[in-house]
Amino acid sequence: MNTAVVVEAPGEHRVVPHEPRDPGPGEALVAVHAVGICGSDREVYQGNRPEGYVRYPLTPGHEWSGTVWSVGAGVPDSLVGRKVVGEGFRNCQVCDRCHAGETTLCTAGYEETGFTQPGAMATTLTLPARLLHVLPDEADLTAAALLEPAACIAAAALKGNARPGERVAVVGTGTLGMFAVQFLKAVSPSELLVVGTRNDREALSRRFGASDFRTKDQELPDDFDVVIETAGSASAARTAASLLRRGGRLVLTGIPAPGAEGLDPTGLVVRQLEVHTVFGAPPDAWAHAVRVFGAGLLDPLPLVTHELPLTEFSQAIELVGAGDPKVGKVLLRP
Numbered sequence: 001m002n003t004a005v006v007v008e009a010p011g012e013h014r015v016v017p018h019e020p021r022d023p024g025p026g027e028a029l030v031a032v033h034a035v036g037i038c039g040s041d042r043e044v045y046q047g048n049r050p051e052g053y054v055r056y057p058l059t060p061g062h063e064w065s066g067t068v069w070s071v072g073a074g075v076p077d078s079l080v081g082r083k084v085v086g087e088g089f090r091n092c093q094v095c096d097r098c099h100a101g102e103t104t105l106c107t108a109g110y111e112e113t114g115f116t117q118p119g120a121m122a123t124t125l126t127l128p129a130r131l132l133h134v135l136p137d138e139a140d141l142t143a144a145a146l147l148e149p150a151a152c153i154a155a156a157a158l159k160g161n162a163r164p165g166e167r168v169a170v171v172g173t174g175t176l177g178m179f180a181v182q183f184l185k186a187v188s189p190s191e192l193l194v195v196g197t198r199n200d201r202e203a204l205s206r207r208f209g210a211s212d213f214r215t216k217d218q219e220l221p222d223d224f225d226v227v228i229e230t231a232g233s234a235s236a237a238r239t240a241a242s243l244l245r246r247g248g249r250l251v252l253t254g255i256p257a258p259g260a261e262g263l264d265p266t267g268l269v270v271r272q273l274e275v276h277t278v279f280g281a282p283p284d285a286w287a288h289a290v291r292v293f294g295a296g297l298l299d300p301l302p303l304v305t306h307e308l309p310l311t312e313f314s315q316a317i318e319l320v321g322a323g324d325p326k327v328g329k330v331l332l333r334p
Contacts, residue, residue, distance in 0.1 A: 003334070004122030005313045008057045010047025015311050020124040023072035028079060028129040030086070034145035034307070034331045035120040036063030037320050038175070039232070044115065045317050054115050061119030061332075062088045062112060065144035068132070075129040083139050085147045087131040087286055088113040104280040112280070121310060123334045133290045142307075145331055146300035147289055150179045151281035153230070154289040156251040157183040159276040162226040169193040169224045170210075171240040172231030173201035175303050175329050176253060178208055180228045185209030186297045195220065195239060197231075200325055204302065224248060234260035241273060249274045306330045 004018035023029045041060050043049040064086070068079045091098045092108035113119050113127060135144055153176055162168050168189040170180040173196035184192055185208065193212045194205040202213040214220060216239050225248055229240035232254025241250055241263050250273055268275060281289070292298045305328035308316050316330045 002123040003310055004059050005061075005310055005332075006057050006059055007045055010056075011045065013045065013313060015313065018122045018124070020069075021126040023070055023075070023126050023129075025073040026075060026128055026130065027072040027126055028068050028075055028084075028132060029070045030066040030084060030125045030127070030132075031069050032061075032064055032066045032120045032123060032125055032334045033141040034065055034333050035061040036145050036148070037316050037330045037332065038063060038149065039320065041114070042317055042321050049115070053110060053112075058115070059118045059120075059122050060114045061121035061125075062114030063145060063148040064120035064125065065135075065141040065147070066120070066125065067141070069124065071129060079129065079132070079134070083135040083137065083141055083144070084132045085135065085144055085286075085290065086113070086125075086127055086133065087151075087281070087283065088115075088148065089280055090117055090128070090131075101282055101284060103282045121313065121332060121334070133286050135290065136294045139294070140301065142304065142331065143300040144293065146175070146303060146329060147286075147293060148281070149175050150293065150298060150300065151286045151289040152176065152253060152278055153179040153183055153228070154292070155278045155281045155285035156180065156228050156230075156253050156276075157187075158285060158288060159278065160226045160228055160249050160251045162187045162189060164188040165190050166225040167191040167193075167223065168226045169195065169228075169240075169243050171195045171216075171227060171229045171236050171243070172254065173198065173205060174230065176230035178204060178303055179298070179300075180230055181205055181208040181210055182298050183292065184226070184228070186292060191224075193221070193224065193243070195243070198325060207302070208299070227251070228253065230254055232256060234262060237263060241267065244271070244273055246271045247273070249276070251276045251278060253278045255279075300329075303329045304331055307333055310334050
């Protein structure tokens with residue numbers, strides 16, 4: 001039976017019959033294999049996502065993988081049957097930011113799959129074919145469902161521009177942090193430090209390529225070239241900045257709660273730090289993530305701890321917010 005999750009309003013959801021929508025011109029119909037749940041999906045359900053960044057009622061789901069079932073006019077028939085993932089931002093394609101490739105900064109306003117447009121917590125998803133990224137035929141679609149967060153970290157890695165032999169670090173040991181370790185390991189750093197809050201993440205960090213692991217309450221160095229922050233707290237951002245040498249490069253990907261105290265501007269200036277931020281992933285970051293995944297340099301599967309049917313949406317949301325160290329990435333399987 002075809003089904004979909006619909007969040008009617010904060011705290012209210014139903015699992016309803018789902019009727020696939022035939023693709024129109026320029027669109028593709030995708031059979032969803034798996035869809036991930038992240039903190040932003042929990043925000044959608046709880047009702048604390050920033051105003052303008054969600055539209056109810058809504059089928060969530062922006063982290064997904066699937067197979068193309070059919071295509072509309074103007075889309076190559078060769079896409080049918082291919083394994084794919086897809087970008088979330090529904091950019092206008094004609095503003096100056098879109099022409100520059102910065103689609104997450106589209107001046108036409110914010111529209112994104114799973115937040116303001118129907119998402120992948122359904123049997124099928126119909127979306128513009130231009131947003132699709134084709135995977136190798138042998139790709140594991142369960143692993144590929146994590147390529148959306150991987151693309152966000154790919155954007156961070158590209159902005160950090162770590163070069164072989166540099167000393168690099170990651171602050172945060174969740175899904176984003178473990179992807180950051182893998183992307184940075186791929187550039188052959190001389191040292192790769194991971195800073196977290198839980199010692200139980202050390203083994204996984206080292207498995208993905210970390211050469212050192214410390215908790216934030218231990219003594220930390222201050223001479224790294226590149227640091228990527230993934231933890232989403234103001235304290236994590238400050239820790240990340242403190243790890244850098246003068247002139248080092250900092251990339252922030254986490255979104256702290258409103259009102260959080262930020263970085264010291266005096267410190268940023270006198271230490272001449274280069275600071276970048278990431279919100280979503282533009283096409284070049286998506287292409288980079290898919291390329292690294294296809295080359296076997298990115299291994300998402302160890303991050304998946306739970307796979308549930310769509311009917312267990314409530315349980316999945318609870319798992320994501322429970323703070324249980326045994327819970328990693330939670331996937332729903334339509």
